[in-house]
Amino acid sequence: MAPRRSRFTRRQRRLLRLTRTVVVTLSLVGGGIWWAQGEEPSDPPIAAPAAHGAGAESPAAPAGSGRPPDQKPKAQPQPTASTPRKAQPRPGPPAAPKARPALDPPPAPLARSRPTGIAVPAITIEAPVLGLGLDSSGRLGTPPADDPRIVGWYKDGPTPGERGTAIVVGHRDTRTGPAIFLDLDSLTPGNTVRVARADGRVAVFTVDKVRTYTKEQFPDREVYGSTGRPELRLLTCGGAFDPKRGYESNIVVYAHLTDIAREI
DSSP states (O other), X not given: OOOOOOSSOHHHHHHHHHHXXXXXXXXXXXXXXXXXXXXXXXXXXXXOOOOOOTTSOOOOOOTTSSSOTTSOOOOOOOOOTTSOOOOOOOOOOOOOOOOOOOOOXXXXXXXXXXXXXXXXXXXXXXXXXXXXOBOTTSOBOOOXXXXXXXXXXXXXXXXXXXXXXXXXXXXXXXXXXXXXXXTGGGOOTTOEEEEEEXXXXXXXXXXXXEEEEEGGGOOHHHHHSOOSSEEEEEEEEEEEEETTTEEEEXXXXXXXEEEEESOO
């Protein structure tokens, strides 16, 4: 069978194929644009722009910014004479540190003068003072038991207000009832003790601490020793009471001279 002869020339056939290719390409491109516009993409995460130095390429706009990479940002309007610039508050001078209150210097030690009376406002007591010595065993004597409102002072030691440690003792109770130093252990640091002297001055002491010691562990050197400044110790009985042996402990109030007054 003889081959069929085409009605188009070779050149016409080439033009026909080229035209058909162009039509198909345009259809695909047009369809792709329509798909992109008809579907709403999800927002991708915004990536932090990478740092770049001189001579490096400028980073593209982060995804989701809404600005194409080749579009320059709009210039921000600069303030003019008619557009006042917002004033920035200026830091003020640094605050001066608060001055600490000046502490009064301790008074100078007083000359020797025997005590005549004592008052402790915090426990509302006021009593006359009697001089005491040591007994045959070398222990400090006690005020008379028949007068529980009297306190005793070790007369061979420093006087209250003199340089050294003055010792004052008193009963906590007697067979007749409570005595002058019943509430001595309720004193706290900062309370005051006022001691009237024969020279008309009043030595004012401030309590530093209150301690209770058993008689077996009594620290003689700490209680009776001198610290180089005028100090005062108030002593009485404390702890558990045994009818045969008496109290098992001693209460000691430590105080130091802080003022000189004229009235008790």
